[in-house]
Amino acid sequence: MPNPIGLGLRALNLVAGLPVIDQLGLRKSTEKLLYRASKTGFAVATGAARQFKATQKRLQPARLDKAARPELFDLTPTDEQEMLREAARSFAIEQLRPAAQAADHDGGAQAELLQQARELGLSLLGVPEAFGGAGGERSAMSNVLVAEALAQGDLGLAVACLAPTAVSTALSLWGDAHQQSTYLPAFTGEHAPVAALAVLESRPLFDPMRLSTTARHAGGGFVVDGAKALVPRAATAELFIVAAMLEGKPALFVVESGARGLSTSPDPAMGLRAAATATLHLDEVTLPATALIAQGAAEVYAECIALSRLAWCAIAVGTSQAVLDYLIPYVNDRVAFGEPISHRQAVAFAVANIGIELEGMRLLTYRAASRMEQGADDAKPIALARRYCIDKSLIVGSDGVQLLGGHGFIKEHPVERWYRDLRAIGVMEGTLLV
Amino acid sequence: MIHLETPKKFRPLVDQAHQVAREIFRANSRKYDRAEHAYPKELDMLASVMDGMDEAGARGGAGASGVRRDAQVSEGNKNGSNLSTCLGIMELCWGDVGLLLAMPRQGLGNSAIASVANEEQLQRFAGRWAAMAITEPGCGSDSANIRTTAVLDGDHYVLNGEKIYVTSGDRADLVVVWATLDRAKGRAAIKSFVVEKGTPGFELVRLEHKLGIRASDTAAFVLKDCRVPRENLLGDPEVNVEKGFAGVMQTFDNTRPLVASMAVGLTRACLEHTAKVLKDAGITVDYDRPALTQNSAAATLLALEADYEAARLLTLQAAWMADNRKPNSLQASMAKAKAGRTCVDVALKCVEICGALGYSEQALLEKWARDAKILDIFEGTQQIQLLIVARRLLGKTSAELK
Numbered sequence: 001m002p003n004p005i006g007l008g009l010r011a012l013n014l015v016a017g018l019p020v021i022d023q024l025g026l027r028k029s030t031e032k033l034l035y036r037a038s039k040t041g042f043a044v045a046t047g048a049a050r051q052f053k054a055t056q057k058r059l060q061p062a063r064l065d066k067a068a069r070p071e072l073f074d075l076t077p078t079d080e081q082e083m084l085r086e087a088a089r090s091f092a093i094e095q096l097r098p099a100a101q102a103a104d105h106d107g108g109a110q111a112e113l114l115q116q117a118r119e120l121g122l123s124l125l126g127v128p129e130a131f132g133g134a135g136g137e138r139s140a141m142s143n144v145l146v147a148e149a150l151a152q153g154d155l156g157l158a159v160a161c162l163a164p165t166a167v168s169t170a171l172s173l174w175g176d177a178h179q180q181s182t183y184l185p186a187f188t189g190e191h192a193p194v195a196a197l198a199v200l201e202s203r204p205l206f207d208p209m210r211l212s213t214t215a216r217h218a219g220g221g222f223v224v225d226g227a228k229a230l231v232p233r234a235a236t237a238e239l240f241i242v243a244a245m246l247e248g249k250p251a252l253f254v255v256e257s258g259a260r261g262l263s264t265s266p267d268p269a270m271g272l273r274a275a276a277t278a279t280l281h282l283d284e285v286t287l288p289a290t291a292l293i294a295q296g297a298a299e300v301y302a303e304c305i306a307l308s309r310l311a312w313c314a315i316a317v318g319t320s321q322a323v324l325d326y327l328i329p330y331v332n333d334r335v336a337f338g339e340p341i342s343h344r345q346a347v348a349f350a351v352a353n354i355g356i357e358l359e360g361m362r363l364l365t366y367r368a369a370s371r372m373e374q375g376a377d378d379a380k381p382i383a384l385a386r387r388y389c390i391d392k393s394l395i396v397g398s399d400g401v402q403l404l405g406g407h408g409f410i411k412e413h414p415v416e417r418w419y420r421d422l423r424a425i426g427v428m429e430g431t432l433l434v
Numbered sequence: 435m436i437h438l439e440t441p442k443k444f445r446p447l448v449d450q451a452h453q454v455a456r457e458i459f460r461a462n463s464r465k466y467d468r469a470e471h472a473y474p475k476e477l478d479m480l481a482s483v484m485d486g487m488d489e490a491g492a493r494g495g496a497g498a499s500g501v502r503r504d505a506q507v508s509e510g511n512k513n514g515s516n517l518s519t520c521l522g523i524m525e526l527c528w529g530d531v532g533l534l535l536a537m538p539r540q541g542l543g544n545s546a547i548a549s550v551a552n553e554e555q556l557q558r559f560a561g562r563w564a565a566m567a568i569t570e571p572g573c574g575s576d577s578a579n580i581r582t583t584a585v586l587d588g589d590h591y592v593l594n595g596e597k598i599y600v601t602s603g604d605r606a607d608l609v610v611v612w613a614t615l616d617r618a619k620g621r622a623a624i625k626s627f628v629v630e631k632g633t634p635g636f637e638l639v640r641l642e643h644k645l646g647i648r649a650s651d652t653a654a655f656v657l658k659d660c661r662v663p664r665e666n667l668l669g670d671p672e673v674n675v676e677k678g679f680a681g682v683m684q685t686f687d688n689t690r691p692l693v694a695s696m697a698v699g700l701t702r703a704c705l706e707h708t709a710k711v712l713k714d715a716g717i718t719v720d721y722d723r724p725a726l727t728q729n730s731a732a733a734t735l736l737a738l739e740a741d742y743e744a745a746r747l748l749t750l751q752a753a754w755m756a757d758n759r760k761p762n763s764l765q766a767s768m769a770k771a772k773a774g775r776t777c778v779d780v781a782l783k784c785v786e787i788c789g790a791l792g793y794s795e796q797a798l799l800e801k802w803a804r805d806a807k808i809l810d811i812f813e814g815t816q817q818i819q820l821l822i823v824a825r826r827l828l829g830k831t832s833a834e835l836k
Binding site: 067068069070071072073074075076077078081141205206207209302305324328331332340342343345348349351352353355356357359360361363364366367369370371374378379380381382383384385387388391 | 435436437438439440441442443511512513517719721722723724725726727736737739740741743744745747748750751754755765768771772817820821823824825827828829830834835836
């Protein structure tokens with residue numbers, strides 16, 4: 001078993017060895033990312049409940065630059081996006097996929113694997129350079145491509161890897177100077193905290209605009225009361241962003257794991273088991289005035305929900321691609337009645353339809369992402385992408401099992417796991433951000 | 435950089451096409467749906483205007499001139515005639531699919547000529563209206579199996595056979611006829627021939643009565659010892675078994691996204707109409723709220739709009755790939771399959787949502803639902819597109835996956 005440093009080097013090697021980096025002339029910018037990654041990479045894990053302290057005196061929050069608005073219709077990712085996607089995809093296929101079944105069975109990802117994911121520099125992507133992040137442009141599109149690529153390895157593990165990034169992304173996008181300087185350096189520092197964005201609640205027809213969890217003003221701060229469902233890695237998380245109703249409107253609060261009245265209880269589900277989902281209980285939790293994000297601005301909360309829906313679309317695309325890639329060799333190799341079952345239209349057309357709907361899911365997701373990052377605030381493209389990804393990824397998951405027949409139903413093949421995981425797309429709100 | 439919006443430079447063209455669709459196509463939709471086989475004379479003046487647009491480089495027609503792949507490769511991202519033509523067709527078919535198909539000088543035969551003709555032929559047939567004759571009573575999707583024969587006799591090919599489902603066959607000046615030089619040599623021997631109307635032995639036998647697109651005439655022909663000048667053969671006259679069907683099938687790679695665009699335009703018409711009908715009834719879609727917390731009709735409309743958006747983006751992707759000289763046969767078939775079935779599903783569902791208002795001839799929705807069906811059939815049926823997609827994804831030949 002390699003030690004953490006060995007694993008760190010392996011992750012670095014994985015990125016640095018990619019031919020695409022040289023092809024695209026990205027050696028310099030990649031090295032910068034890798035330098036940052038190596039700085040954070042070789043830490044030994046410490047216990048929970050750290051003290052977060054503001055490390056920099058800043059008057060203004062730091063934000064990433066917005067992406068430029070292109071003139072022409074284009075489906076080509078930028079060179080940097082291509083590099084990120086390739087790095088994430090190699091990690092997904094080489095590291096996540098082989099570890100996925102055990103993580104699903106164990107109800108959590110191995111620590112080494114999560115460490116490697118961090119070393120890939122994921123937590124640096126959305127964070128401004130001022131706090132040790134990778135800087136560059138703010139790009140929801142880049143994050144969509146990374147989430148999609150990771151989910152191509154495994155859905156549950158992708159969620160486990162990306163869950164903390166949702167918190168650093170939220171702080172980078174909407175945190176004030178105090179919140180950023182208190183929490184962001186930890187995400188790019190020696191040992192990044194486990195963190196989670198908790199929006200979902202346990203009730204039918206959940207609507208993120210109408211939460212049961214409430215916050216009220218008290219003693220110059222807030223008191224938050226309620227419970228959040230299916231929070232990934234909640235038991236080990238040190239920092240949460242929690243959605244609660246404040247004066248009848250949903251708002252986001254930063255909650256440290258040491259807060260009195262905060263507790264978690266395991267809530268394993270049909271899928272997402274690698275993400276170790278749990279219920280987060282907030283029992284009259286007292287928060288300081290500085291916990292409220294963006295003064296509870298409605299547009300910030302709406303953007304948070306939109307970006308999380310987009311993230312789940314990207315995840316659906318990635319895992320649906322995994323299903324298709326798994327099916328093709330199977331139906332070509334599996335012989336029945338004297339020929340490969342793919343020679344039958346009933347099988348071949350099911351594969352064709354997965355291919356068509358998957359491409360549709362991808363295009364809807366990309367369009368919604370590119371509109372988001374160009375500052376368009378209409379909800380429609382995201383609503384359409386979400387509807388489509390929910391409906392079609394479900395069919396992909398189901399047909400993935402169906403076309404393997406009895407083999408699809410047993411754990412020797414990953415399709416039964418993806419069947420369970422893909423059901424989450426229509427259930428989850430919040431949790432991930434792009 | 436990924437950006438999936440209509441490029442600014444095509445917006446004037448899209449606006450123009452939209453005006454045409456609203457002021458001319460929609461205004462005449464019901465008239466020519468009722469008067470099947472009557473010539474929509476309103477289109478003559480419009481066609482002249484669009485010829486002018488073509489010459490000015492602002493292409494927005496049915497793709498007659500827009501689908502030829504440019505010979506030179508330019509660096510970087512390109513938004514060219516494939517994309518602009520698709521965008522134009524989407525707008526025009528938001529107006530009326532039948533009238534678009536009836537547009538003078540914008541026939542599929544024009545597409546075939548634009549795609550595979552040599553320079554001399556391009557000049558000789560410029561400005562003429564060309565229909566396309568492939569289907570025969572005994573062969574549809576299996577177009578490699580056609581029985582119409584062409585035999586070289588001196589300076590002419592002598593054509594014999596029967597052709598059906600020739601769109602604009604009555605009104606066009608020319609018909610591009612598919613015929614085989616040698617039935618024993620299979621698809622490689624199939625060539626396309628430009629036959630002038632009025633050529634002795636080329637006889638129109640009937641016009642069909644149809645479910646939809648009634649503004650467009652659909653003709654059946656018999657070819658009886660019809661002599662066609664040998665210089666009217668499009669493409670390479672040699673039978674090259676290696677290259678096979680590629681020459682004639684090239685037309686389809688280029689035209690599938692165009693037909694998908696027709697379906698996309700019709701789908702949008704249905705959705706906009708239904709959204710308005712629902713709004714009048716006090717129901718709107720809230721794009722922020724989860725679908726399941728909304729009125730069932732609103733939730734249904736949301737799902738239909740998502741299907742529409744997938745069909746639209748798949749179509750634009752196929753066109754963009756053609757503009758950028760990327761092989762797009764897979765994406766073109768995906769677009770055609772998705773758009774074809776989506777327009778039928780959406781149109782029929784919209785009729786249900788609108789109820790009697792949707793079923794009655796008082797509105798155009800019932801007509802769109804009838805027009806829609808052909809778009810999942812011609813230029814390769816749904817099933818043929820699925821075969822193409824499946825073979826590509828699975829790496830199978832047509833002999834393996836039949």
